[in-house]
Amino acid sequence: MKQNIQKIFDRYNTAKDELNNPDVIRDMQKYKLLNQELSVLKETAEKIEKLIEYEKMIKEAEDIIASPTDNDLLSIAQNEFNDYTQAKSDLEKEIENDLVKDDPLDQKNIIVEVRAGTGGDESALFAATLYRMYSRFAEKMGWTAKILSSSTTDLGGFKEVVFEIDGKGAYGYLKYEIGTHRVQRIPETEKAGRVHTSAATVAVLPVAEEVDYEVNSADLKIDLFRAGGHGGQNVNKTETAIRITHLPTNTVVVCRDERSQQQNRAKAMIVLRSRLLAAHTEKLAKEKSEMRKKQVGTGDRSEKIRTYNYPQDRITDHRIKKSWHNINQIMDGNMEPISEELKKF
Numbered sequence: 205m206k207q208n209i210q211k212i213f214d215r216y217n218t219a220k221d222e223l224n225n226p227d228v229i230r231d232m233q234k235y236k237l238l239n240q241e242l243s244v245l246k247e248t249a250e251k252i253e254k255l256i257e258y259e260k261m262i263k264e265a266e267d268i269i270a271s272p273t274d275n276d277l278l279s280i281a282q283n284e285f286n287d288y289t290q291a292k293s294d295l296e297k298e299i300e301n302d303l304v305k306d307d308p309l310d311q312k313n314i315i316v317e318v319r320a321g322t323g324g325d326e327s328a329l330f331a332a333t334l335y336r337m338y339s340r341f342a343e344k345m346g347w348t349a350k351i352l353s354s355s356t357t358d359l360g361g362f363k364e365v366v367f368e369i370d371g372k373g374a375y376g377y378l379k380y381e382i383g384t385h386r387v388q389r390i391p392e393t394e395k396a397g398r399v400h401t402s403a404a405t406v407a408v409l410p411v412a413e414e415v416d417y418e419v420n421s422a423d424l425k426i427d428l429f430r431a432g433g434h435g436g437q438n439v440n441k442t443e444t445a446i447r448i449t450h451l452p453t454n455t456v457v458v459c460r461d462e463r464s465q466q467q468n469r470a471k472a473m474i475v476l477r478s479r480l481l482a483a484h485t486e487k488l489a490k491e492k493s494e495m496r497k498k499q500v501g502t503g504d505r506s507e508k509i510r511t512y513n514y515p516q517d518r519i520t521d522h523r524i525k526k527s528w529h530n531i532n533q534i535m536d537g538n539m540e541p542i543s544e545e546l547k548k549f
Contacts, residue, residue, distance in 0.1 A: 216249035310376030312410040323402020328361025340537025347371025383509035412481035
């Protein structure tokens, strides 16, 4: 824990210095995020300052005890040593509790993006299985899940599905799902009964409101087209689907599942803003080499985080090297055993 405490204290002091940097002051997004980070770290940093003070007082008392000049001074030093040692222990426990407090983003709604990876049709079917698991979990938590955009296959799988989950604490529960999910099972299309391995990637983004990240309309290219697919005749005959491209970053968002152009535009902007905020935050994190509290693994979507082995009725999370059985029950949305375990790390 001592190493983590030092990292927080160093990061707090570095962030304070960065606020005076003219380049940071000119970048309003960076300046805003830096202020938010400082407000989170401030209380803990002040406790660490007091902890350092206690350590100095303990050292002074130890020096007197080691080389006493008179009995009265020795008695005072011993009492101070005991008092400051106890105070230091109590404060360390407080700081430890601070280290496991929820991230400020944990209470936010989220956008989840599930994409088929290696494995062809089976990968798309697995992506649909993951979507069902998350949406069922949201239902059990009293949250709501709504598809923003999707691309389906003839077998009912998803090449890609982007959906929003609205509910208090959604990001705190599901942020650990970021990464590559691997499945080992006999596909519905497999006639010889062989086990296949395929994968899907999952991204989890905290929903960014306009106050969190401002997007300049001049940086956007907007294209309209016919949605096609489900939704009735209206989506097929009118240009209700929308494609928004953020030109500076070449970030593209497509939303086609709503019945009106305005609804699709609003949903697309939510996704775009959230992607840009996530990318910007990740860039800052790399620039500063900041400590990522309570994060398991790198959070990179290329990282294989979990394997779902159906023949052996086992789900294994490779980051914490822990397995669970009753795979069908978990895939039906009963993810609490996994999410609660991951929240401890």
